[in-house]
Amino acid sequence: MKKTFTAKKEDIKKSWYLVDAKDKVLGRVAAKVASVLRGKHKVIFTPYLDTGDGVIVINAAQIKVTGRKLKQKVYRRYSGYPGGLREVTLENMLAKKPTTVFMLAVRRMLPGGPLGRDLIKKLKIYADDKHSHKAQNPVVLEV
Numbered sequence: 001m002k003k004t005f006t007a008k009k010e011d012i013k014k015s016w017y018l019v020d021a022k023d024k025v026l027g028r029v030a031a032k033v034a035s036v037l038r039g040k041h042k043v044i045f046t047p048y049l050d051t052g053d054g055v056i057v058i059n060a061a062q063i064k065v066t067g068r069k070l071k072q073k074v075y076r077r078y079s080g081y082p083g084g085l086r087e088v089t090l091e092n093m094l095a096k097k098p099t100t101v102f103m104l105a106v107r108r109m110l111p112g113g114p115l116g117r118d119l120i121k122k123l124k125i126y127a128d129d130k131h132s133h134k135a136q137n138p139v140v141l142e143v
Helices: 026-038 090-096 098-107 114-120
Strands: 016-020 054-058 074-078 085-089 123-125
Touching: 016 026, 026 054, 026 098, 026 114, 074 090, 085 090, 090 098, 098 114, 098 123
Parallel strands: 016 054, 054 123
Antiparallel strands: 074 085
């Protein structure tokens, strides 16, 4: 009987990917990025370990959404105080903080515990096409 393979720290090899989000649909790009961050594209994927790679996303300000989400999708946060509910539409959020829109989309696709918090640290998002990660030699990832 064969034993189930589980990755060890020394088995995991990390690399970096570059994703151009220009004119791509937000959810589709975020799903692919979350999968790469998690490591599901690798044969050695282990659910409780960080087997994923780093991802650099450029042109996050030029991401597209389908349907009427620009006007209808609302991001809510609550301070815990009476009258402390804040609501911002996707259109306003994209205008002010386009990197936050993409980061929230990816973060909500990752696990919610300590592993998810470690995974999101390997995601670097830039609103334009300039990034400072040349030293990582990122490989272009098509979405």
